[in-house]
Amino acid sequence: MTATGSAPQIPLFDLRLEPEDLDAVAQTLRSGWLTMGPRAAAFEEAFAAQLGCRHAVVVSSCTAALHLAYLAAGVGPGDEVIVPSYTFAATANAVLYCDATPVFADVVGPHDLGIDPDDVATRITPRTKAVAAVHFAGYPAAVDRLRALCDAHGLALVEDAAHSPSARLGERKLGTWGLAGCFSFFSNKVLPAGEGGLLATDSDEVSELARRWRSHGMTSGSWERHTRTAGGYDVIGPGLNYRLDEPRCALLLSRLRRLEAEIARRRELVATYRERLSQVPGVIVPYPDEALELSSAYVMAILLEEPDRRPALREALLAGHGIQTSIFYPAVHEFTAYRERFPGVSLPRTEWASRAEVTIPLYPHMTEADQDRVCSAIEGELAA
C-alpha cells in the first residue's frame, strides 16, 4: 500500500452530523455543566426505553463497559472468561484488566462469524466465570443457546453488543440476553459520538456497581453535590474514571432519535450489496439474507474463497478505485501481545476467516452510484 496521506474517495465509514445534533451540543456547552449531569441521565433513560432494559449506564467506551461487566460478573484473579478471538481486542483485554484469563473459542464458520456454542461448551472448566459473545457486524450470535449453556453451568453471559444497537434475535433485543450488554458509540459505529459506551442490564446490583465503579468507587457524584442531594462521599474499591461527558450524551440523545431510520437505510444498502456480491465468483457473503432484518447492519463483510488474493484486492481497490477497506478482524489470539502471553492457541475457522475477510464501505448516506462503483470494482478486480 502506498502512503498517500489523503482521504479515500469512498471511505470505509463517513460520519455526518445534522444541525439538530450540533444544536444539542451547543446548548450543553452554553449551560456550563459538562459532566455527569441531566443529559447523561436523559440519554440513559431513553436508551434503556429503546432497548427494553431496566438500567443503562453510560461510560467512556465499550472497552470500559466490558471491564465493568466482567467485574460485575465477579471475574477476578484465577478466573477464566470464554471469549471469541474474531473480535476487536477489547473483548479479551477487559478480561486481563480483571487479572483473569481469556480462553478463546472458535467461530461457527464462514457463514456465521459468531462464537460457536458447541466450541464454548468444550472449553468450560471449573475456573470459568463468564462467556462473552460478540454480535458480529450486527448479526446475532447464538445467545439463546449460550444463555441456556451459561445457566446450566452457573456462568454469566456478557454480550459485546458494540456492533448491534437495536438488533434482535427473535423478538428480543441484543444486549438484553445476558447479565450485561455492552455498547459502543465510537466514531465508526451505528450510533456514533466519537468515543463512548454503555452498559445495559436488568440487574439492580450490576447497575449500581457499574455506576459506582465508573466514577472512582465514589458513593456520590459532583452533580448530586451540586444539586444538594448528597453531602460527602465514601470510596469503595479502586474505581475508575469511565465517565462520559455531557456534550457527548446530548449528541447521543439527538442521534438516538434517528437510529431506527439510519439502520433501515443501512439494511437497504446491505441488501443491495448482498444481492450483487453473492453472485460474484470467489466471494462469500456471510449470514443468510433473512438475518438482515434482525441486524443493525453495522458493517458489510465479505470473505474471499481464496484468501491469498486479499492483499492485492485491497491494494487495487484503494490505489485504482479510491475505495477504502478494512479487516474485521485480525484474530486477537494472533496478535503479538497475545501470542506472547497465550502461545499455542489454535482456532482454524477464526484464522481462516481473519485471512479471508474484507470490510467494504458502508454509511447511511452512501449513494447508489458509490455503491455501484464498489461492487463493480470488486467484480472487476476478482475477474482479472
Add this chain to the structure above:
Amino acid sequence: MSWSIPLTDVVISEEDVEAVLDCLRSGWLTSGPRTQAFEAALSEHLGGGHAVAVSSGTAALHLACRAIGLGPGDEAIVPAVTFVATAHAVRYCGAEPVLCDVVGGGDLNLDVEDVARRIGPRTRAVLAVHFCGYAAEVEALRALCDERGIALIEDAAQAIDARTTSGRLAGTVGHLGCFSFFSKKQLAVGEGGLVLCADEEPAARCRSLRSHAMTSGTWDRHRGYADTYDIVDIGFNYRIDEGRAALGLSRLPRLEADIEARREHVRAYRERLAGVEGIALCWSDEEVERSSHFAFPVLLPDRPSRDRFREMLAAHGIQTTVYESLTRFSEFAGDGRPTSEVPRAEEMADRHVALPLWAQMSAEQLDAVVAAVREAAGEAV
C-alpha cells in the same frame, strides 16, 4: 434546590462553542488533527516535552504508572491528602500505594522528609500531588528520587501553570507529569487529561497504551498510511475525542488570564479573611503568587467546627467542598500498617474547607462569601 453560589462554575465562550461545532461538522471525531494540535499546543505551553492527550487525569496517572513499569509487588508513595485517583492508579497496576504524610501547618502538600522515610526496597515511584494548585517541593523530591533510583510522577491534575520554588512549571520537574481537564479544573473540557514526558520513550509507551497498543489508528488508516495493525501490549481505550481536543485548544489561550483572575480572587479572600477568628489561611502570600489556584482552602480549628461551618455556609446557599484523607475511605481504611500513620494529613484534611472559586466569580459573590464566612466562623468555633 441548587446553590446561590456554587463551588465553581465553567463558562464556555461562543468561540469555544464554534470550535466544537467546527469539529463536529468535519465528521472526524476521534484521534485526528485536533488531538494532534491540542498536544502540540500543550507541549509548547508547558515548555516542551512530549504531550499525550488522554480521556482523564486518572487515565494519565494510570498510563504514567504503566510507563515506568509499575507492577505487582511494587510500591509507590502517594500523599494521603489528594483525590483518590492518585492512589487508585497505583492499584490498577497491581502495585500498592504507600500513603505518606503532608507538611502540615497550612501546607497540604506531601512532606519530602516523610517520603524519604517511607522509601523501601519495593518502592518504584513517588507520586507528588500539587494540591489545590500549590506546587509541592518537587525539586527536592526529584533529587531524592534520583538518589534512590526511583521515578517521580507529578500529579498536576489541579496545578496546570503552577510554579515551583525554583520557578519551574508543575508537571515538568518529574519524569512524567499528569494533568486533568475535568470540568472543575482551570482548563476544563468536561473529561480529559494529559501525560507530559521529558523523554520520548515513556511518551511512546503512553501513546501506545492509550489506544490498545495498536500499531496504527483509524486516522492513519483513513489517510492511507496503514492497512492493518498489530497489538503489541495490553492497552486501554484512554483516547480523548476530537470535540474535547477542539474545546481545549480554543480555551488554552485564555488559561493564563483565567488563572490570574482566580489569583486576584484569592488575594482578595486572603486580605479580607486575615485575622478572622477561627479561620487560618493555607500557604503563604509568596506561594499564592506561584499557585494556579484550582481551589481556595482555609482551615478551621477542628473537624466538628469545620463541619458546622460548612452547614452554616450551606444555609446561605454557599457550596463548599473538602478532601478526606485517603485513610478515611473504606478503600484505604483498615490498612493497619504503621507506615499508614499520617497524623498531619488527617489533621489538615479534617480542618480544611474549600470556598467558592472560579475565574468569572463576581465581586458581589466574593463579598457574600466573605460575609458568610465571617459570620459562620464566629458561631462555628
